Amino acid sequence: MDQGAPHIVPESALPAASSTIELAVHWTPDQVAAFPDLVPQLSPGRTPPSPTELQAILDNEGLHLLVARAPDRDIAGAIALVFYRVPTGLHARIEDLVVSRDHRGQGLGKALVQRAIQVGRQQHAHAIDLTPNPSRMEANRLYLVLGFRDRETNVCGMVLDRPQGPAGSAWSPLPTHSSFLVSSEE
Numbered sequence: 240m241d242q243g244a245p246h247i248v249p250e251s252a253l254p255a256a257s258s259t260i261e262l263a264v265h266w267t268p269d270q271v272a273a274f275p276d277l278v279p280q281l282s283p284g285r286t287p288p289s290p291t292e293l294q295a296i297l298d299n300e301g302l303h304l305l306v307a308r309a310p311d312r313d314i315a316g317a318i319a320l321v322f323y324r325v326p327t328g329l330h331a332r333i334e335d336l337v338v339s340r341d342h343r344g345q346g347l348g349k350a351l352v353q354r355a356i357q358v359g360r361q362q363h364a365h366a367i368d369l370t371p372n373p374s375r376m377e378a379n380r381l382y383l384v385l386g387f388r389d390r391e392t393n394v395c396g397m398v399l400d401r402p403q404g405p406a407g408s409a410w411s412p413l414p415t416h417s418s419f420l421v422s423s424e425e
Contacts, residue, residue, distance in 0.1 A: 261306050273339075281335055
């Protein structure tokens, strides 16, 4: 995939002819300005990415950050598509879909998910997964309409960090190499 230019969803998939879905490649001031509004709408209490953190996200080859621009060219939403390879093949996962309150109901969430599905197919992912919050009824209906189905599985998770207060960010990049020490006494 050419990382040098934004990838734009075909007009037919967009809610309005002048809306666009772009692949973010390098952080821009308007992206940095948009995330302090978008992140709390998605996860209250989480700290939005700084320019350095946003660039680290964009530099991650396994992650595609797609942004929706409203007709006025403001960033109105975003979605992260994460790719990972496991022994059963290449998989994709949708994370952090958010559309600004001011732009909801205009089809931008649907356009973002459709573009993520398109990118997943282009990258030859075996499957694309997401774990929607059950309380987000409208989003759950959208996923069903777009072809996602519940799987017979349990989703388990563990929070490994706690957001810090306004004094600092809890975000830090993962090391490129890590190892786990396993005791034979366990």
